[in-house]
Amino acid sequence: MTTTAAVAFAQENQGRFVGELKALLRIPSVSTTPEHAGDVRRAAEFVAAELTRIGMENVRLIETSTPEEVIVDDAGQARMVPARRGHPLVYADWLHAAGKPTVLCYGHYDVQPAEPLDEWKSPPFEPTERDGNLYARGAVDDKGQMWMHVKALESLMAAGAGTLPVNVRVIVEGEEEVGGEGIAAFVREHGEQLKADVALVSDTEMFAPELPTLCVGLRGMIYTEIEVHGARTDLHSGIYGGSAPNPFVALAQVIAKLKDEDGRILIPGFYDDVQKPSADELKAWRALPFDEDHYRESEVGSIALTGEPGLSVQERTWARPTLEVHGMPGGFIGAGAKTVIPAKAVAKVSMRLVPDMTPAESFAKYKSYVESLTPKGVSLEVRLIHSGDPIIVSTDNEYVKAATEAMREVFGKETVFVRGGGSIPIVGDFVRELKIPTVLMGFGLPDDNLHAPNEKFHLVNFHRGIESIVRFLSGVGA
């Protein structure tokens, strides 16, 4: 039986699979920093080469681009930024399983920046095994999980003498961490090249160790910058303190009015379209194994949790919008003292959205409110950097059934249905443009440090993931 043989192949090759993943993790494919553009492309080529080697067909890099645009620079001058090349998509397929469904396997090979570097116990781009975990930037988000797909396909190919039990298309992007505009445009404009019955995405986590989990809802987001200009140039705070506006004080005044002290967002109308989870869903969330004290101590590590009173952690992080400040560039940030009133300062502010909020309406409400708060003496610009829709995945289909059966065989347990607080904008694009459901079968753990120092992947889950995906693809093709 092909499935059994494929599982056996995966088990026999565990060491090699991890070794290959390490090689991929050594490539610092940080998509947000221009100086890593060459590394990002190298990672794409690495994935494409492996897809070719295992027997996938029509393997190619698809170039993406950002259209020409006009921006206003720091000196207030408008200038044209020419259309520029983005990070490529990697495409592959194998479409010879006549009469069987087609699965679209999605992943991303780009990673978040690794800063702050001095908080990593081992260097972020030198993958290191400790206590059964593989530590590296991208270990779980998403190179490790994307590699599970590739290795499941290899195992099935090996067991099937170069054939697969289902039709498969693979699309791997390199801009997920910077908004995924390239793949969104490709799905919109060339959706027929990705025609499939279901998408498989492994970019989420299990609710707890040993607990097979399907994610059936994701928050959307809008990522913005508020730029405040005061004086024309940096000024000496001795000479001008008392007459010149201070952009950081202005930003603090604005930010303090965006959220109240309980974490409730104060933007007028922001909650208008928020849908409450169903009574059944809330009941299922309450039944999950969850110890709030343990979560606070071992995952968050703060002296108290924050957020809207009267709602559970699950409801606050999965089903409620939030607003966060990620950094405030400008002024003097070195060691020591500089008595400057900076001419400008920026706040990087994002909001997570939940069904039925839309990025466009949410941004419009936010922008108009922030503008209305403009303090005296400064001018203020609100920019949208990127956005993604919140989504709810239907659980009522044969693919979800195949996924839960696959994971029952691997874990020996029933799957729990959860939502995720993060954003995977492509899932919304698949729903909207391709009209297909997505199975969000992820194998990360809650303490895997995504987007933070010491990101890791528990290697047992890497191997369980490969076996689950082998069984899922076989199940869909059965």
Next chain:
Amino acid sequence: MTTTAAVAFAQENQGRFVGELKALLRIPSVSTTPEHAGDVRRAAEFVAAELTRIGMENVRLIETSTPEEVIVDDAGQARMVPARRGHPLVYADWLHAAGKPTVLCYGHYDVQPAEPLDEWKSPPFEPTERDGNLYARGAVDDKGQMWMHVKALESLMAAGAGTLPVNVRVIVEGEEEVGGEGIAAFVREHGEQLKADVALVSDTEMFAPELPTLCVGLRGMIYTEIEVHGARTDLHSGIYGGSAPNPFVALAQVIAKLKDEDGRILIPGFYDDVQKPSADELKAWRALPFDEDHYRESEVGSIALTGEPGLSVQERTWARPTLEVHGMPGGFIGAGAKTVIPAKAVAKVSMRLVPDMTPAESFAKYKSYVESLTPKGVSLEVRLIHSGDPIIVSTDNEYVKAATEAMREVFGKETVFVRGGGSIPIVGDFVRELKIPTVLMGFGLPDDNLHAPNEKFHLVNFHRGIESIVRFLSGVGA
């Protein structure tokens, strides 16, 4: 007559004087950044060598040091920082004018950081002349003004065949821009080595071009950092947004409660010891040539001025305390997007103080108020980085008279008495420890961009400054 000959010597050597100043400005003696420690020392040696060459005596570098201290590092571990060497003082004297007063000439050879570099029209450490101005970091603050003292002494020495009309001590420090702890300790512990009748400081500005100015009051300051810790490590805002505290939001909430929207500081009791300027002083300020619209447009360049309503710009910047935020290190400040909830964030916050406020009491009130504002879920630490006393200089003495007479001869105008909004902590040390008055005779201009990109010194004022100091020293010795 010696004075006339010294003035003539200075006029004949204008080109050489500027050339020497350029050589000094090429040394990036940024005192706040450890990597420039060698440059700072080179600048000290440059000044010492010139003092020796012109005939001053007992020229030497005096080492300063910072005492051993215990700090708490980012990981929460306390560790000992050993006593370390500071930046040296440069000392020189000439004490053979029997029966004449002794003038203590003070200046500083260290400079502010030059960032943001991309806003400089010519590189900050490549002095460049344009339109009669010399552009460089430190051109006016204070290398250029300190060099006026050295060149005035050289001119008097040349005219007097190696003698001076008064006794002179010179003390030049390298830590003015980082709080001046080294010189403060030296004045406190070895005041007898600086025994003098009056101090001359040229580190202030003229109220307007062509208007000889003496500064008779300076604001003090406290420079602080507020460090906020939330989660133990950086977290993904998708997964934890809604439950984890955000240090930047917490800082914004704190900062928004430090100053109201009119610029009034909200720290309880902060204004208790603020003395209102005398009716005479306020009347003199109102008589100064000052066009608020022009000041706003050409100096500040903001759409409106800020500060306490009902008070003039002079009163707000010279005689009222203020609070400024200089930078907010932490989180993600690169281009693009990173969806991190940072574990910690810092705000660099300083306050200017006026008579009769004291740094110690002001900091205690501030610290206790900030701590009382600590938002939910975070811990907060308030640190004092450095401080300086506010001071008022007596105008009722022969030295002020000598200064006004010297400047009348050079400018053909009566001197105006103003205050400065900035801090020169050493002036307070001279009053307190040496019991001597200070003449604050400065030749900068309001648009000289101190502490900002494109700092400059109007070269006409450099030369007028040298002549004024020649005449002042001659006058004191007459």
